[in-house]
Amino acid sequence: MLKEFKAFILKGNVIDLSTGVIIGAAFTGIVTAFTKGIVEPILALPGGGSSPKLTIPIKETMVEVAKLGADGKPVMENGKAVMEMVPKIIELDLGLIIGAVISFLITAAVVFFVIVKPINKLMALTKKKEAEAPPPAPAADIVLLTEIRDLLKK
Template identity: 70%
Template sequence: MLEDFKKFILKGNVVDLSTGVIIGAAFTGIVTAFTKGIVEPVIALAGGGPSPKLTIPIMQKVVEVTEKNAAGQDVTHMVNKLIELDVGIIIGAVTSFLITAAVVFFVIIKPMNKLVELANKSQPEPPPPETPADVQLLTEIRDLLKSRPN
């Protein structure tokens, strides 16, 4: 059991995955800084804040609110509260996700794919394996049979 676990841990996929997680965690800081420093100000121009202020009112609800007055006594009164769906926060989260995905794609994935492509071009293609003699013989027989008139 321990031997199987050792093989699993030492597999390249596990090492690659753990490396990816570590790099991803470190890259989060860059993406967060980019989003906070560049993207959110642009979104704020459109909607007035980091997330556009887009809400859909659902209903008014009367709630009881208790506050302290100037004398420090609890005073209870009724307040109308508007219940609404906040669509802006969803738009902001989706925008942030799409920007993060775009940055990861164009900064990490595309350059890595190009490097892998260049590395594969520099390695010569191995010659195709030689066809066994019996397969060659059968191929010749097939070709002769095809060429015979019916």
């Protein structure tokens, strides 16, 4: 049973599945913290902001929003909020994409060097031991039949 369990655990699909689960769950907090604490400030250096502002404006449009008073609450008239038109720029956020790619690469590197590489080494050592092991001695009846065959050939 232990040999079967070992063979099951060392199968490639089990390792791949566990690696995927780890990428998706266990490193999420670490990668998020690393990205927000280190990567985003580095990306923000050229823009001078606290978050990466690597955006490409696509189109400027007007949108209708509720007018706010001095207290920050919507201005009401006849029980309804007073609406006003304000310009809005639609843009591509490259900083967000670059941050996600860097997060993925960091996660993949950690998983590769901490899980995949050691497992591959372990599997190579296991295969090497199996290759070095001498073949099992033939059964007594096989030895006898081989001797009979050899005598009959002579």
